[in-house]
Protein backbone atom coordinates (compact mmCIF):
# COMPACT_ATOMS: atom_id res chain seq x y z
CA UNK A 1 0.00 0.00 0.00
CA UNK A 2 1.54 3.33 -0.95
CA UNK A 3 1.45 6.25 1.44
CA UNK A 4 -0.33 9.48 0.73
CA UNK A 5 1.60 12.66 0.07
CA UNK A 6 0.58 13.89 3.54
CA UNK A 7 2.29 10.93 5.16
CA UNK A 8 5.41 11.47 3.10
CA UNK A 9 5.68 15.09 4.27
CA UNK A 10 7.83 16.21 7.19
CA UNK A 11 7.17 19.28 9.28
CA UNK A 12 8.99 22.35 7.96
CA UNK A 13 9.99 20.85 4.64
CA UNK A 14 9.38 22.97 1.55
CA UNK A 15 9.34 22.58 -2.18
CA UNK A 16 9.50 26.24 -3.08
CA UNK A 17 10.89 29.34 -1.43
CA UNK A 18 9.01 32.59 -1.82
CA UNK A 19 10.72 35.93 -1.36
CA UNK A 20 10.42 37.53 2.07
CA UNK A 21 6.95 39.05 2.50
CA UNK A 22 7.29 42.82 2.69
CA UNK A 23 3.57 43.60 2.89
CA UNK A 24 2.19 44.53 6.30
CA UNK A 25 0.03 41.69 7.64
CA UNK A 26 -2.55 44.08 9.04
CA UNK A 27 -6.19 44.57 8.28
CA UNK A 28 -6.96 40.93 7.70
CA UNK A 29 -9.55 40.47 10.43
CA UNK A 30 -11.91 38.65 8.09
CA UNK A 31 -14.38 36.00 9.16
CA UNK A 32 -12.68 33.62 6.75
CA UNK A 33 -9.22 34.22 8.16
CA UNK A 34 -7.29 31.03 8.88
CA UNK A 35 -6.38 30.39 12.45
CA UNK A 36 -4.43 27.12 12.24
CA UNK A 37 -1.83 25.69 9.87
CA UNK A 38 -2.85 25.53 6.22
CA UNK A 39 -2.95 21.73 6.20
CA UNK A 40 -1.13 21.06 2.95
CA UNK A 41 1.65 18.49 2.77
CA UNK A 42 5.08 19.80 3.67
CA UNK A 43 7.31 18.11 1.14
CA UNK A 44 10.28 18.82 -1.11
CA UNK A 45 9.80 19.23 -4.84
CA UNK A 46 11.66 16.05 -5.72
CA UNK A 47 9.56 13.94 -3.36
CA UNK A 48 6.42 15.52 -4.72
CA UNK A 49 7.41 14.77 -8.32
CA UNK A 50 8.32 11.18 -7.43
CA UNK A 51 5.07 10.73 -5.58
CA UNK A 52 2.98 11.75 -8.57
CA UNK A 53 5.13 9.79 -11.01
CA UNK A 54 4.56 6.72 -8.90
CA UNK A 55 0.81 7.29 -8.92
CA UNK A 56 0.83 7.91 -12.67
CA UNK A 57 2.70 4.68 -13.29
CA UNK A 58 0.02 2.77 -11.39
CA UNK A 59 -2.65 4.24 -13.60
CA UNK A 60 -3.71 2.44 -16.75
CA UNK A 61 -3.83 4.59 -19.85
CA UNK A 62 -3.71 4.34 -23.62
CA UNK A 63 0.02 5.09 -23.64
CA UNK A 64 0.49 1.95 -21.55
CA UNK A 65 -1.55 -0.60 -23.41
CA UNK A 66 -4.68 -1.62 -25.28
CA UNK A 67 -7.90 -0.20 -23.87
CA UNK A 68 -10.60 -2.38 -25.42
CA UNK A 69 -13.63 -0.76 -23.76
CA UNK A 70 -16.56 -1.43 -26.07
CA UNK A 71 -18.61 1.66 -26.95
CA UNK A 72 -15.83 3.99 -25.78
CA UNK A 73 -13.50 4.13 -28.80
CA UNK A 74 -10.34 4.44 -26.72
CA UNK A 75 -8.00 5.12 -29.62
CA UNK A 76 -4.54 6.58 -29.50
CA UNK A 77 -4.72 10.32 -30.02
CA UNK A 78 -1.82 11.85 -31.93
CA UNK A 79 0.25 14.11 -29.69
CA UNK A 80 0.53 16.70 -32.45
CA UNK A 81 -3.18 17.50 -31.95
CA UNK A 82 -2.48 18.32 -28.32
CA UNK A 83 0.40 20.55 -29.32
CA UNK A 84 -1.74 22.42 -31.81
CA UNK A 85 -4.49 22.90 -29.20
CA UNK A 86 -1.88 24.35 -26.86
CA UNK A 87 -0.62 26.97 -29.31
CA UNK A 88 -0.84 30.33 -27.61
CA UNK A 89 -3.15 31.69 -30.31
CA UNK A 90 -5.72 29.04 -29.41
CA UNK A 91 -5.13 28.33 -25.74
CA UNK A 92 -4.79 32.00 -24.81
CA UNK A 93 -8.10 33.14 -26.29
CA UNK A 94 -10.90 34.54 -24.18
CA UNK A 95 -14.41 33.64 -25.34
CA UNK A 96 -15.58 37.24 -24.96
CA UNK A 97 -12.99 38.62 -27.40
CA UNK A 98 -14.16 40.74 -30.31
CA UNK A 99 -15.00 38.87 -33.50
CA UNK A 100 -12.46 40.88 -35.44
CA UNK A 101 -9.67 39.61 -33.18
CA UNK A 102 -10.59 35.94 -33.30
CA UNK A 103 -11.10 35.38 -37.01
CA UNK A 104 -8.82 32.35 -36.93
CA UNK A 105 -10.76 30.65 -34.16
CA UNK A 106 -14.05 31.34 -35.89
CA UNK A 107 -12.64 30.01 -39.14
CA UNK A 108 -11.59 26.83 -37.36
CA UNK A 109 -15.08 26.36 -35.92
CA UNK A 110 -16.62 27.08 -39.28
CA UNK A 111 -14.27 24.62 -40.97
CA UNK A 112 -15.01 21.93 -38.40
CA UNK A 113 -18.73 22.45 -38.77
CA UNK A 114 -18.48 22.16 -42.56
CA UNK A 115 -16.20 19.10 -42.31
CA UNK A 116 -18.57 17.26 -39.99
CA UNK A 117 -21.47 18.12 -42.28
CA UNK A 118 -19.53 16.73 -45.24
CA UNK A 119 -18.43 13.57 -43.41
CA UNK A 120 -21.96 12.87 -42.16
CA UNK A 121 -23.92 14.13 -45.16
CA UNK A 122 -25.90 16.46 -42.90
CA UNK A 123 -26.93 20.03 -43.74
CA UNK A 124 -25.37 21.67 -40.71
CA UNK A 125 -24.00 21.07 -37.23
CA UNK A 126 -23.87 22.80 -33.89
CA UNK A 127 -20.63 22.34 -31.97
CA UNK A 128 -22.06 23.40 -28.61
CA UNK A 129 -22.94 20.17 -26.77
CA UNK A 130 -20.17 19.08 -24.42
CA UNK A 131 -20.73 15.32 -24.64
CA UNK A 132 -22.61 12.64 -26.50
CA UNK A 133 -25.46 12.52 -24.03
CA UNK A 134 -25.63 16.31 -24.11
CA UNK A 135 -25.92 16.12 -27.89
CA UNK A 136 -28.75 13.62 -27.56
CA UNK A 137 -30.60 16.02 -25.30
CA UNK A 138 -30.05 18.91 -27.73
CA UNK A 139 -31.25 16.68 -30.58
CA UNK A 140 -34.39 15.74 -28.66
CA UNK A 141 -35.06 19.42 -27.96
CA UNK A 142 -34.76 20.13 -31.68
CA UNK A 143 -37.30 17.37 -32.43
CA UNK A 144 -39.63 18.63 -29.69
CA UNK A 145 -39.60 22.20 -31.00
CA UNK A 146 -39.95 21.02 -34.58
CA UNK A 147 -43.20 19.22 -33.80
CA UNK A 148 -44.45 22.05 -31.58
CA UNK A 149 -43.80 24.43 -34.42
CA UNK A 150 -45.87 22.26 -36.73
CA UNK A 151 -48.62 22.01 -34.14
CA UNK A 152 -48.23 18.25 -33.91
CA UNK A 153 -48.65 16.49 -30.60
CA UNK A 154 -46.10 13.75 -30.71
CA UNK A 155 -44.83 12.66 -27.35
CA UNK A 156 -43.15 9.27 -27.71
CA UNK A 157 -39.68 8.25 -28.78
CA UNK A 158 -39.00 4.67 -29.81
CA UNK A 159 -35.69 3.27 -28.59
CA UNK A 160 -34.47 -0.21 -29.55
CA UNK A 161 -33.21 -2.39 -26.70
CA UNK A 162 -29.81 -2.41 -28.44
CA UNK A 163 -29.42 1.35 -27.91
CA UNK A 164 -26.83 3.00 -25.74
CA UNK A 165 -28.02 3.57 -22.17
CA UNK A 166 -27.91 7.34 -22.48
CA UNK A 167 -30.56 7.29 -25.25
CA UNK A 168 -33.66 6.57 -23.14
CA UNK A 169 -32.30 8.86 -20.42
CA UNK A 170 -32.07 11.81 -22.85
CA UNK A 171 -35.56 11.05 -24.10
CA UNK A 172 -37.01 11.22 -20.58
CA UNK A 173 -35.01 14.33 -19.69
CA UNK A 174 -36.54 16.13 -22.64
CA UNK A 175 -40.07 15.20 -21.55
CA UNK A 176 -40.74 12.51 -24.15
CA UNK A 177 -42.02 9.05 -23.29
CA UNK A 178 -39.58 6.30 -24.28
CA UNK A 179 -40.89 3.08 -25.79
CA UNK A 180 -38.57 0.10 -26.04
CA UNK A 181 -38.66 -2.18 -29.06
CA UNK A 182 -36.95 -5.55 -29.12
CA UNK A 183 -34.14 -6.89 -31.28
CA UNK A 184 -34.71 -9.91 -33.47
CA UNK A 185 -32.55 -13.03 -33.63
CA UNK A 186 -30.03 -11.15 -35.78
CA UNK A 187 -29.54 -8.53 -33.07
CA UNK A 188 -31.19 -5.93 -35.31
CA UNK A 189 -34.38 -3.86 -35.03
CA UNK A 190 -37.40 -6.16 -35.18
CA UNK A 191 -39.40 -4.58 -38.00
CA UNK A 192 -42.69 -6.04 -36.80
CA UNK A 193 -42.19 -4.62 -33.34
CA UNK A 194 -41.24 -1.28 -34.87
CA UNK A 195 -44.41 -1.29 -36.98
CA UNK A 196 -46.48 -2.17 -33.91
CA UNK A 197 -45.16 0.86 -32.03
CA UNK A 198 -45.27 3.50 -34.77
CA UNK A 199 -48.24 5.85 -34.53
CA UNK A 200 -49.22 9.49 -34.85
CA UNK A 201 -47.77 9.92 -31.33
CA UNK A 202 -44.31 8.88 -32.51
CA UNK A 203 -41.93 11.82 -32.55
CA UNK A 204 -38.62 10.06 -33.07
CA UNK A 205 -36.96 6.72 -33.55
CA UNK A 206 -33.66 6.96 -31.73
CA UNK A 207 -31.22 4.58 -33.30
CA UNK A 208 -27.72 3.79 -32.12
CA UNK A 209 -25.96 3.00 -35.40
CA UNK A 210 -24.07 0.70 -35.49
CA UNK A 211 -25.96 -0.58 -32.45
CA UNK A 212 -24.39 -1.60 -29.16
CA UNK A 213 -23.98 -5.16 -30.45
CA UNK A 214 -21.61 -3.77 -33.06
CA UNK A 215 -24.08 -4.43 -35.88
CA UNK A 216 -25.23 -2.18 -38.69
CA UNK A 217 -28.98 -2.14 -39.27
CA UNK A 218 -29.26 -4.02 -42.55
CA UNK A 219 -32.84 -2.87 -43.01
CA UNK A 220 -32.01 0.78 -42.52
CA UNK A 221 -33.81 1.84 -45.70
CA UNK A 222 -37.02 0.17 -44.59
CA UNK A 223 -36.67 1.49 -41.04
CA UNK A 224 -36.22 5.05 -42.29
CA UNK A 225 -39.13 4.64 -44.70
CA UNK A 226 -41.46 3.30 -42.00
CA UNK A 227 -40.65 6.08 -39.52
CA UNK A 228 -40.95 8.87 -42.08
CA UNK A 229 -44.19 7.38 -43.36
CA UNK A 230 -45.54 7.63 -39.81
CA UNK A 231 -44.50 11.30 -39.71
CA UNK A 232 -41.63 10.76 -37.27
CA UNK A 233 -37.99 11.78 -37.35
CA UNK A 234 -34.93 9.56 -37.09
CA UNK A 235 -32.27 10.43 -34.57
CA UNK A 236 -29.00 8.62 -34.99
CA UNK A 237 -26.71 8.19 -32.03
CA UNK A 238 -23.50 8.52 -34.01
CA UNK A 239 -21.06 7.96 -31.15
CA UNK A 240 -20.11 4.83 -33.10
CA UNK A 241 -19.10 6.79 -36.23
CA UNK A 242 -15.69 5.18 -35.90
CA UNK A 243 -17.17 2.36 -37.98
CA UNK A 244 -18.67 4.54 -40.70
CA UNK A 245 -16.21 7.28 -41.68
CA UNK A 246 -16.04 7.61 -45.44
CA UNK A 247 -18.31 4.57 -45.80
CA UNK A 248 -21.78 5.74 -44.73
CA UNK A 249 -23.00 9.32 -44.75
CA UNK A 250 -26.00 9.22 -42.41
CA UNK A 251 -27.72 12.17 -44.08
CA UNK A 252 -27.82 10.20 -47.32
CA UNK A 253 -29.71 7.32 -45.77
CA UNK A 254 -32.39 9.64 -44.38
CA UNK A 255 -31.13 10.43 -40.87
CA UNK A 256 -32.72 13.68 -39.67
CA UNK A 257 -30.69 14.42 -36.53
CA UNK A 258 -27.49 12.89 -35.22
CA UNK A 259 -24.61 13.49 -32.91
CA UNK A 260 -20.98 12.49 -33.10
CA UNK A 261 -18.54 12.26 -30.23
CA UNK A 262 -15.41 14.25 -31.01
CA UNK A 263 -13.84 12.67 -27.92
CA UNK A 264 -14.28 9.21 -29.41
CA UNK A 265 -14.08 9.26 -33.17
CA UNK A 266 -12.14 12.48 -33.64
CA UNK A 267 -9.22 12.04 -31.33
CA UNK A 268 -9.70 13.84 -28.06
CA UNK A 269 -8.43 11.82 -25.11
CA UNK A 270 -11.34 10.99 -22.85
CA UNK A 271 -12.27 9.47 -19.56
CA UNK A 272 -12.25 11.11 -16.18
CA UNK A 273 -15.03 13.50 -17.11
CA UNK A 274 -13.89 15.41 -20.15
CA UNK A 275 -13.75 17.88 -21.68
CA UNK A 276 -15.42 16.44 -24.73
CA UNK A 277 -17.79 17.53 -27.46
CA UNK A 278 -20.93 16.00 -28.94
CA UNK A 279 -21.78 18.10 -32.01
CA UNK A 280 -25.30 17.66 -33.40
CA UNK A 281 -26.04 17.59 -37.12
CA UNK A 282 -29.42 18.11 -38.73
CA UNK A 283 -31.07 17.93 -42.11
CA UNK A 284 -31.97 21.15 -43.90
CA UNK A 285 -35.55 21.41 -42.63
CA UNK A 286 -34.31 21.37 -39.03
CA UNK A 287 -31.39 23.78 -39.40
CA UNK A 288 -33.35 26.75 -38.00
CA UNK A 289 -33.77 24.93 -34.70
CA UNK A 290 -30.04 24.61 -34.01
CA UNK A 291 -28.63 26.43 -30.98
CA UNK A 292 -27.22 29.92 -31.41
CA UNK A 293 -24.81 31.50 -31.94
CA UNK A 294 -23.79 29.90 -35.22
CA UNK A 295 -20.57 30.73 -37.02
CA UNK A 296 -21.24 32.19 -40.44
CA UNK A 297 -18.97 33.33 -43.23
CA UNK A 298 -19.79 36.42 -45.28
CA UNK A 299 -17.39 37.83 -47.87
CA UNK A 300 -14.50 35.97 -46.31
CA UNK A 301 -15.20 37.35 -42.80
CA UNK A 302 -16.34 35.06 -40.01
CA UNK A 303 -19.01 36.15 -37.59
CA UNK A 304 -21.32 34.84 -34.89
CA UNK A 305 -24.96 34.91 -35.85
CA UNK A 306 -27.74 34.99 -33.28
CA UNK A 307 -30.42 35.39 -35.92
CA UNK A 308 -32.90 32.57 -35.57
CA UNK A 309 -36.47 32.66 -34.41
CA UNK A 310 -36.86 28.95 -34.04
CA UNK A 311 -33.63 28.15 -32.24
CA UNK A 312 -33.79 25.93 -29.17
CA UNK A 313 -31.46 28.51 -27.57
CA UNK A 314 -28.10 27.88 -26.04
CA UNK A 315 -27.05 24.53 -24.64
CA UNK A 316 -23.59 25.63 -23.48
CA UNK A 317 -22.02 28.89 -22.33
CA UNK A 318 -20.23 30.64 -25.18
CA UNK A 319 -19.52 28.20 -28.04
CA UNK A 320 -18.69 24.80 -26.55
CA UNK A 321 -15.34 23.23 -25.67
CA UNK A 322 -13.10 25.04 -28.10
CA UNK A 323 -9.87 23.16 -27.41
CA UNK A 324 -11.62 19.91 -28.35
CA UNK A 325 -12.60 21.50 -31.68
CA UNK A 326 -8.96 22.30 -32.36
CA UNK A 327 -7.91 18.69 -31.85
CA UNK A 328 -10.77 17.31 -33.93
CA UNK A 329 -10.12 19.73 -36.78
CA UNK A 330 -6.39 18.96 -36.74
CA UNK A 331 -7.21 15.25 -36.85
CA UNK A 332 -9.67 15.56 -39.73
CA UNK A 333 -7.37 17.78 -41.75
CA UNK A 334 -4.37 15.54 -41.14
CA UNK A 335 -6.12 12.38 -42.26
CA UNK A 336 -8.21 13.76 -45.11
CA UNK A 337 -11.01 11.83 -46.77
CA UNK A 338 -8.93 8.75 -47.51
CA UNK A 339 -7.34 8.63 -44.11
CA UNK A 340 -10.69 8.84 -42.38
CA UNK A 341 -12.03 5.97 -44.42
CA UNK A 342 -8.97 3.92 -43.50
CA UNK A 343 -9.69 4.62 -39.82
CA UNK A 344 -13.04 2.90 -40.12
CA UNK A 345 -11.82 0.11 -42.37
CA UNK A 346 -9.06 -0.75 -39.93
CA UNK A 347 -11.34 -0.42 -36.91
CA UNK A 348 -13.70 -2.95 -38.51
CA UNK A 349 -10.85 -5.22 -39.59
CA UNK A 350 -9.32 -5.22 -36.11
CA UNK A 351 -12.64 -6.04 -34.45
CA UNK A 352 -13.35 -8.92 -36.80
CA UNK A 353 -9.82 -10.25 -36.46
CA UNK A 354 -9.98 -10.17 -32.68
CA UNK A 355 -13.41 -11.77 -32.68
CA UNK A 356 -12.13 -14.63 -34.82
CA UNK A 357 -9.27 -15.21 -32.38
CA UNK A 358 -11.39 -15.61 -29.27
CA UNK A 359 -14.65 -17.06 -30.50
CA UNK A 360 -13.75 -20.60 -29.58
CA UNK A 361 -13.20 -19.66 -25.95
CA UNK A 362 -16.08 -17.26 -25.59
CA UNK A 363 -19.52 -17.39 -27.04
CA UNK A 364 -20.02 -14.53 -29.53
CA UNK A 365 -23.51 -13.14 -29.03
CA UNK A 366 -24.30 -12.58 -32.69
CA UNK A 367 -21.95 -14.48 -34.99
CA UNK A 368 -21.06 -13.14 -38.41
CA UNK A 369 -19.11 -10.06 -39.37
CA UNK A 370 -19.26 -7.17 -36.92
CA UNK A 371 -18.52 -3.49 -37.29
CA UNK A 372 -15.92 -1.79 -35.07
CA UNK A 373 -16.84 -3.77 -31.96
CA UNK A 374 -18.45 -7.04 -30.93
CA UNK A 375 -20.09 -8.55 -27.92
CA UNK A 376 -18.75 -11.81 -26.53
CA UNK A 377 -20.13 -13.61 -23.52
CA UNK A 378 -18.57 -15.56 -20.68
CA UNK A 379 -21.84 -17.44 -20.10
CA UNK A 380 -20.12 -20.63 -21.28
CA UNK A 381 -17.79 -20.39 -18.24
CA UNK A 382 -20.63 -20.30 -15.72
CA UNK A 383 -20.51 -24.07 -15.39
CA UNK A 384 -17.05 -23.67 -13.88
CA UNK A 385 -18.37 -21.09 -11.44
CA UNK A 386 -16.72 -18.28 -13.37
CA UNK A 387 -18.42 -15.07 -14.42
CA UNK A 388 -17.57 -12.15 -16.67
CA UNK A 389 -16.39 -10.08 -13.72
CA UNK A 390 -13.80 -12.78 -12.91
CA UNK A 391 -12.48 -12.73 -16.47
CA UNK A 392 -12.27 -8.94 -16.37
CA UNK A 393 -10.39 -8.95 -13.06
CA UNK A 394 -8.00 -11.65 -14.24
CA UNK A 395 -7.10 -9.55 -17.29
CA UNK A 396 -5.75 -6.93 -14.89
CA UNK A 397 -3.26 -9.47 -13.54
CA UNK A 398 -1.88 -9.78 -17.05
CA UNK A 399 -1.45 -6.02 -17.24
CA UNK A 400 -4.36 -5.50 -19.63
CA UNK A 401 -7.40 -3.29 -19.34
CA UNK A 402 -10.70 -5.17 -19.29
CA UNK A 403 -13.37 -4.65 -21.97
CA UNK A 404 -16.75 -3.14 -21.12
CA UNK A 405 -18.64 -5.70 -19.03
CA UNK A 406 -22.33 -6.47 -18.47
CA UNK A 407 -23.32 -4.13 -21.28
CA UNK A 408 -25.35 -4.27 -23.46
CA UNK A 409 -27.91 -5.66 -21.04
CA UNK A 410 -29.48 -7.88 -23.67
CA UNK A 411 -26.48 -10.22 -23.66
CA UNK A 412 -25.92 -12.49 -20.66
CA UNK A 413 -22.45 -12.09 -19.09
CA UNK A 414 -21.50 -9.62 -21.80
CA UNK A 415 -17.94 -8.66 -22.72
CA UNK A 416 -18.14 -5.78 -25.16
CA UNK A 417 -14.87 -5.45 -27.03
CA UNK A 418 -13.71 -2.57 -29.22
CA UNK A 419 -10.05 -2.86 -30.19
CA UNK A 420 -9.96 0.36 -32.36
CA UNK A 421 -7.87 0.95 -35.45
CA UNK A 422 -4.69 2.14 -33.80
CA UNK A 423 -3.78 -1.25 -32.27
CA UNK A 424 -1.29 -3.44 -34.11
CA UNK A 425 -1.77 -7.08 -35.04
CA UNK A 426 0.79 -8.07 -32.39
CA UNK A 427 -1.17 -6.29 -29.68
CA UNK A 428 -4.40 -7.97 -30.78
CA UNK A 429 -2.67 -11.37 -30.85
CA UNK A 430 -1.39 -10.79 -27.35
CA UNK A 431 -4.77 -9.68 -26.02
CA UNK A 432 -6.53 -12.66 -27.63
CA UNK A 433 -3.84 -15.01 -26.30
CA UNK A 434 -4.46 -13.78 -22.77
CA UNK A 435 -8.24 -13.99 -23.18
CA UNK A 436 -7.95 -17.59 -24.36
CA UNK A 437 -5.57 -18.46 -21.58
CA UNK A 438 -8.03 -17.07 -19.01
CA UNK A 439 -10.81 -19.21 -20.51
CA UNK A 440 -8.54 -22.23 -20.06
CA UNK A 441 -7.74 -21.21 -16.48
CA UNK A 442 -11.46 -20.96 -15.78
CA UNK A 443 -11.76 -24.66 -16.50
CA UNK A 444 -8.56 -25.82 -14.83
CA UNK A 445 -8.25 -23.52 -11.84
CA UNK A 446 -11.25 -21.24 -11.36
CA UNK A 447 -9.88 -20.12 -7.99
CA UNK A 448 -7.22 -18.14 -9.87
CA UNK A 449 -9.97 -16.07 -11.41
CA UNK A 450 -12.02 -15.72 -8.25
CA UNK A 451 -9.01 -14.29 -6.45
CA UNK A 452 -7.99 -11.95 -9.22
CA UNK A 453 -6.62 -9.37 -9.38
CA UNK A 454 -3.52 -10.24 -7.36
CA UNK A 455 -0.93 -8.01 -9.04
CA UNK A 456 -2.69 -4.65 -8.85
CA UNK A 457 -2.15 -1.93 -6.22
CA UNK A 458 -5.54 -2.78 -4.75
CA UNK A 459 -7.46 -6.06 -5.03
CA UNK A 460 -11.18 -6.42 -5.73
CA UNK A 461 -12.98 -3.26 -4.72
CA UNK A 462 -16.54 -3.00 -3.59
CA UNK A 463 -17.56 -1.20 -6.74
CA UNK A 464 -21.07 -0.26 -5.63
CA UNK A 465 -19.81 1.39 -2.44
CA UNK A 466 -16.92 3.02 -4.30
CA UNK A 467 -19.34 4.58 -6.77
CA UNK A 468 -22.16 5.46 -4.39
CA UNK A 469 -20.35 6.59 -1.23
CA UNK A 470 -16.80 7.36 -2.31
CA UNK A 471 -14.47 8.28 0.53
CA UNK A 472 -11.78 10.32 -1.16
CA UNK A 473 -10.71 12.57 1.68
CA UNK A 474 -7.48 11.88 3.51
CA UNK A 475 -8.61 13.56 6.74
CA UNK A 476 -10.93 11.67 9.07
Ligand SMILES: *Cc1c(COP(=O)(O)O)cnc(C)c1O
Nearest residue numbers: 071131132133164166237239240
Ligand atom coordinates in the same frame (compact mmCIF):
# COMPACT_ATOMS: atom_id res chain seq x y z
C1 LIG B 1 -20.26 7.07 -25.44
C2 LIG B 1 -21.58 6.94 -26.04
C3 LIG B 1 -22.61 7.83 -25.73
C4 LIG B 1 -22.49 8.91 -24.68
O1 LIG B 1 -21.46 9.81 -24.92
P1 LIG B 1 -20.90 10.72 -23.71
O2 LIG B 1 -19.95 11.64 -24.36
O3 LIG B 1 -20.25 9.77 -22.76
O4 LIG B 1 -22.06 11.40 -23.09
C5 LIG B 1 -23.80 7.69 -26.38
N1 LIG B 1 -24.00 6.70 -27.26
C6 LIG B 1 -23.05 5.81 -27.59
C7 LIG B 1 -23.31 4.76 -28.62
C8 LIG B 1 -21.79 5.90 -26.99
O5 LIG B 1 -20.85 5.02 -27.31
